[in-house]
Amino acid sequence: MESIIYIIPLFGVIALIYTFWKASWVSKQEVGTEKMHKISEHIAEGAMSFLKAEYKVLSIFVVCVAILLAVSANPVESSPIIGVSFLVGALCSALAGFIGMKAATKANVRTTNKARTSLGKALEIAFAGGSVMGMGVVGLGVLGLGALFLIYSNVFGVNSLSDLNRVITIITGFSFGASSIALFARVGGGIYTKAADVGADLVGKVEAGIPEDHPLNPATIADNVGDNVGDVAGMGADLFESYVGSIIGTMVLGAAFFGYPEFANKFNGLSAVLLPLVIAGVGIILSIVGTFFVRVKEGGDPQRALNMGEFGSSGIMIIALYFIIKWMMPETWTHEDPLYGITYTITSTGIFLATVIGLVAGVLIGILTEYYTGQGKKPVNDIVRQSLTGSATNIIAGLGNGLSSTAMPLIILAISIIGAFHFGGLYGIAIAAVGMLSNTGIQLAVDAYGPISDNAGGIAEMSELPKEVRQRTDKLDAVGNTTAAIGKGFAIGSAALTALALFGAFMTAANISTIDISKAVVMAGLFLGGMLPFLFSSMAMKAVGKAAMAMIEEVRRQFKDIPELTNALKVMKKNDGKEQKTWSDEDKKIFEDADGKAEYGKCVEISTKAAIRQMLIPGLLAVVAPVIIGFFGGPEMLGGLLAGVTVTGVLMAIFQSNAGGAWDNAKKTIEEGVEINGVKYGKGSEPHKAAVVGDTVGDPFKDTSGPSLNILIKLMAVVSLVIAPLIK
C-alpha cells in the first residue's frame, strides 16, 4: 500500500478544520440591533425547516436506492457495499449543503452589521461565510473519496486490474449519492426561491405597491430564505457533485493504465488513479492560501481583492499542476486503447497541457458569460433598447441573446475536447475537468459570497437601517457579479467535460467499444436524450409557476384577512410617495401596529411544501430514464441517450442562464437610469415595466431550470456508470 493513500484524506481534514475555524469566527461576530437579530432568526429558521423537510423526503429515496444498489450488485465486479458508498455520498452532499447554509445564514446579518460602519469589514465576513461553504464542499469531497478508497483498497486489495476496477466501481456509488442529492437540492431550492421571489414581487410590489424586502410583505422572509436554500445550499451541492464526478470519472479511466510497465514504479501502478485526488488535495491547500489574499483596506477596491484571491490561487495552481503531474506520471507511455484497438503515446507534459486546456476553457467561458450577461455590454444594452417598444420586444431580444450566447462556449468546448483528447485520450478529457475544478474551494467561496451580500442587503432593508448600509451591501453584491459569472463558466464547462469523462468511464465499464450514431438504436437514444433537458426544463418551469400561484394566493389572503395589514396598506397608499416622518401620527401608529403581524411562517411553509412536492418528478426522471433505456435498449442506446442529454443539456443550460442573467441586468440598468435618444428612463417608466416582465421570465430560467441541467447531465452519466456492470 502506498503511503500517499493515507495522506489524501488528510487534505480533506485540513479543509474541514479550516471550515470549522472560519464558521466559529463568523459566529462570534456581533449581530447588531434587536430587529436585525429577529429577522435573521426568521430567515435561519425558515432555511433550516426547509432543509429538514427536504432531507426527510430524500432520506426515503436514498435508503430505497441504497438497498436496490446493494441487492442488485454483481458480487464479482462490484459488491453490496456500493450501497454504503451511495449512502455516504448522499450524506456528504447533504452535509455540504447544511454547513454552507448554516454559515450563510449566520454571515448575512453579521455582514449587514459590519456594513453599518465599514465596507472592508463587511466584505471580510461575507467572504468568510462563503469560504466556509467552499472549503466544506471540497473537504467533504476529498475526505469522502479518499477515505473510501483507502478502506476499500484495504478490504478488496488493489493488486490486480480486476481488484482495482472493483474498488473503483464500488466508489462510483459515492458519486451517484452526491449527484442525486445535488439534483434534488438544486431543483427543490430553485423552485423554492423563485416561487417566493415571484410571489413576493407580483403581489407585494405590483399589486400592493410595497417595496421589495418590506416587512409588511408576508412573503419577504420566504424570499430571503430562498436565496439561501437556492443559491447557497443548491450551488454547494451542485459543485460538490461536479467535483466528485470529475474525480471519479478520471479514476475509472486511469485504472486502464494499471499494470503498464511504465507505471510500475509509479505508486504501485496507481498513479493515474490517484492523480485527480492529489490534484484536488493540493487545490485545497492553495484555495486556503487564496482566501488570505482576499483583504480590502478601507477605501480599497473589493473587486481587486476577490480577483487576487481567485486568479492568484489559479495561477499558483497551474504551476503546482505541472510539478504534481511530472512527479506522479511517467514521462511517456504507450496506451493500447481497448475501445478503438489503436495504440498511441501519452506524455506527462500532454496530461499537464490537458489540465491547462481545462482551466483556460473555464476562464474563457466565464468571460463570455460576463459579456453576454454583464451590465454595460452590448447584449444587455440591446435588451434595454428593445424594452422601449414593450415587453414583447424585450422578451424577443432576451431569447435571441440567450440563444446566440451558446455559440462561442460550444466552439470553445469543441476545441477543448479535441485538444484534451489529443494530449491524453479520454483520460485527457477527464483530467481537464479535474484541472478546471482544482480550485473549486475558493471559486465556491466567491460564488457563495454573492447571495450572502444580497441577503445582507435584504436584512438592512427589512430592519429599516440607514440608506448607506444598503448601498454598501449593494456594492459588495455588484462586485461579486463578475467573479460569479466566471464561476458559472466553470460550472458549465466542467459539467460538459465531466459528463464526457463519465461517458468514457461508462463505455469502459459497460465494455462497449463504439457508440455508432448510424445505428438506429443509438440515433433513437440520441433523440430521446436530446429531448430530456427540454422536458426537464418544462417541468421545472411549470413547478415554479404552480408554486408561485400558491404563494400569490396566500399573500393575497393575508392582506385580506389580517386587519392590521389591510389598514397599513391603506395608509401606505394614502401617503403614497411621502416620506414616513411627514405622515400624520395616527397613520404612523397604524403602520407601526402592523409590524410583525404578517405571518411569514405560512409563506415559508407553502414554499417548502411546494418545492418538495414539485422537485420529485423531475429528479426521478433523471434517475429512472437511464435505467429504463439501459435495461430495455441496451448499453449502446444508453450511450446515445447520454450523448444527447449532454449536448442539449449544455446548450439549454447556457441559453437559460445567460438569457436570465441578461434580463436581470437589463432591468437593473434601467433602474439605475438610462438615457436613450435623449430621453431618460428609470424605475417605474414603461421600459422598466417591460424589463420587469423579462426579469420575471428569466428567473426560473437562470435559477431553477438552467443550473439544474448541469447536474442532470452528470447524474444521468453516473447512473449509467453505476448500472453498466448490470447491462453489459
Added chain:
Amino acid sequence: MESIIYIIPLFGVIALIYTFWKASWVSKQEVGTEKMHKISEHIAEGAMSFLKAEYKVLSIFVVCVAILLAVSANPVESSPIIGVSFLVGALCSALAGFIGMKAATKANVRTTNKARTSLGKALEIAFAGGSVMGMGVVGLGVLGLGALFLIYSNVFGVNSLSDLNRVITIITGFSFGASSIALFARVGGGIYTKAADVGADLVGKVEAGIPEDHPLNPATIADNVGDNVGDVAGMGADLFESYVGSIIGTMVLGAAFFGYPEFANKFNGLSAVLLPLVIAGVGIILSIVGTFFVRVKEGGDPQRALNMGEFGSSGIMIIALYFIIKWMMPETWTHEDPLYGITYTITSTGIFLATVIGLVAGVLIGILTEYYTGQGKKPVNDIVRQSLTGSATNIIAGLGNGLSSTAMPLIILAISIIGAFHFGGLYGIAIAAVGMLSNTGIQLAVDAYGPISDNAGGIAEMSELPKEVRQRTDKLDAVGNTTAAIGKGFAIGSAALTALALFGAFMTAANISTIDISKAVVMAGLFLGGMLPFLFSSMAMKAVGKAAMAMIEEVRRQFKDIPELTNALKVMKKNDGKEQKTWSDEDKKIFEDADGKAEYGKCVEISTKAAIRQMLIPGLLAVVAPVIIGFFGGPEMLGGLLAGVTVTGVLMAIFQSNAGGAWDNAKKTIEEGVEINGVKYGKGSEPHKAAVVGDTVGDPFKDTSGPSLNILIKLMAVVSLVIAPLIK
C-alpha cells in the same frame, strides 16, 4: 433501359397539367368590387416585387455555387454536370414558389368575392388556389427528378454499380439546389411576414388604435403580402425540398441493392432506386383524386370536406403502397451491410410496413401538434389562465408548454426510427420518409388553403365589406387549423426521417463505416452541430426584430408626415368607438380623403429589403458550416455535426412551432371571450394584453425560425452528401 423510367416524368406532367387547369379556372372567377380589385392588385404586386428582388439576389448565389460544384466535381465518381442539376433544382424550387404564390394572390380576392354569397363556393376557390400550389410542387419534383434520372442514365449508363452511383451523385445536386432556395425562401419570407405583422400591429393597432387590416395603416398591404410570401411561397419551397430530399436519400441508399441476385428481374436491378419515384408518381394521381372529394354543399361542414380529401387519399395511398412495393421489390433478399459488415434479411412486407410506420408517425405527431396548440385543449387553456397574472406568467406558461410538447413527438420518432430500421435498415428509414410524404400534393393544398382564407378575410376588412363576409372567411380559416397542424406534424416528422436518410446516404458516399460518438472529433462535431440551430434561431429572431423596427419607424413617419393620415387618425380618436354613420359630415369627409393616401409601397419596399438583407447570413451559415467542418475536421466530424444539428434542430423546431401556435390560440381564445372564476374576459382586457405579448413573441418562433429549422437540417445533410466524394 426500363420503360418505367420513361413513365415516371409523365406523372409530373400530369400534375402540372392539373395545376394549369386549376390556375386558369381560378383566374376566370369574378374579382368583386373595384376596391377589392385595387387592394388585391396591391397585394399581388407587392408579393411579386418581393419574389423578383429575392430571386435576383439568389440567382447570384445559385450561379456561383453551380460553378463551384462543376469545377470541384470528381470526374470519375461525379461530373461537372452536377452544377446543371443544382441549377435545375434551384429553378424548380423557385418556380414552385412562384406558381403557388401567383395562384394564392389570385385566389384570395376571389375567395372573398364568393364569401359574399356562399361558404361552399368560397371554400372551393380557396382550396383550388391551394391545390395549384400543392400539385405544382409535386409535379415539378417528380418531373425534375424523373427527367434528370432519365437523361443521366442515358448519358452515363446504369449498367454497373459505379455508373449508377455516379448518376445518383450527379442528381444530388438537384436536391441541393432545391434545399438552398427553400431555406432562403423560408427565412426571407418569414422575416418579411413577421416584420410587417409586428410593425403593423405595434404602431397601427397599439399606438394609433386602428384595427388590423385597416386601409389607413400603411403597413397593412405589406402584412398581407407577408402571408403570401411567408406562408405560401415559403411553405411550398419547404415541402418541395422535403419531398425531393426524401426521394434522393432513398435513391442513394437503394443503389446498394444493385446487382443483388434477388433484384436481377426487378427493373434491371433498379427497383429500390425507382421505388420512391414510383410512389411519388402514384401519390400524385391519388392526390388529384383526393381533391375531388373536397366539396361542401351549402350548410355542409367544410371540416368534413377537407378531412375527406386528406384522409381519404391517405387511406387509398396505404393500399396503393402495398401493391406498388409487392410489385416492384423482391419478396425477400439478403443484404450485406457494407457499413456494419453484418448481413440481414429484408422483405417486401417489411418495406411496406416501414412506409406505414412513416405515415402513422406523421399523423400521430400531427395530432399531438393539434393537442399542444389547439384552442380548447389543456395546454392553451393553461396559457389563457396564466395570462390573468400578466405577461410574464403568460410567457413562462407558453415556454413551458412548448418545451414539454417535444417529449411525445421525439418518443414517436425514436420508435419509428427503430421500427423502420428493423424492417429495412437505413433504406427502411428513408422509405418511411417517402411514405410520409407520398400525399404531399393534397397535404400542401390543404396547408396553402389556410393563408388564402386568411388573406381573403384581410381583403374583406380592407374593402369594408359587410361583417358576414369576414365571418365566412374566418370560418374557412379556422377549419384549416386542424389539418394545418397535421401538416406541420408531417413536415417535422419527414424532416427528421429525411435528414437521417440523407445521413445514411452521406455515410455511404463518404465511405465511412461508423460514426463513433466516443471519438473526440465526433463528439466535438456533435456539440457544434447541436449549437447551430440555437445560433440560427437567434439570427432569425434578431433579423425579425431589426426589420420590424425599420417598419415601425416608417409607419410612424407616415402618420406624422402625411397630413391626410394625421387628420384621419385624429378624427378616429375623436369618434372613438362610435359607428361611422353617426359621425359628423366633416369628419366623414376627412376620413374619406385619407383613403389610399397611405404609402403602402414604401412599407412593402422596407420589408422586402430588410428580409433579403437579413436572410443571407443565416442561409449561408447552413451551406458553409458543413463545408468547413467536412474539409477541416473530416467526414466523421461532419457526421457528428449532422447528428447534432438533426437532434437539436428537430427539438427546437417543435418547441418553437408549438410555443408560437399555442400563444396565438391563447390570444384568440381570450378574444372570443372566456370566463375564468366567474369573471369574463375579452378583447382589450388585461389578460388579453398579456396574451398579445405572448403572441408577438411567438410570431418569429412559429413563422420564421421554427419552420426554417426543418430545412436547415436537411440542407446541411444534402450539402454533406454533395461534398462527400471530395472529403472521403
